Amino acid sequence: MMHHGNCHGNQVQPIVCPPEYRFNDEYMPREIPVIHPIVNVNRHHYVDVPKHYYQETTEDVMGMSIGPGGPGNGYGPGGGVGPEFGGGYGRNCRRRGRSRWF
Secondary structure (H helix, E strand, C coil), X not given: CCXXXXXXXXXXXXXXXXXXXXXXXXXXXXXXXCCCCCCCCCCCCCCCCCCCCCCCCCCCXXXXXXXXXXXXXXXXXXXXXXXXXXXXXXXXXXXXXXXCCC
């Protein structure tokens, strides 16, 4: 009869092979921040829009003189008084000498 295993003098050392790996892959989500910088730029554009200003002046000129008898009696505009009547007394005077009012 034959004995297997631990027989005297008949002992065999087992052969151990290198390990084989079996991978069971599991995937778990992991958030990674991805930063997208946004720069808001306020652009100012000038648009030329006309704005009108009026410079107002006031001038005092002598008007027509009306005497006691009304116009046309030698005292009024018939005598050529004032620039509008071409008489030479006033601002646009064409006559030499001084105006009778100044």
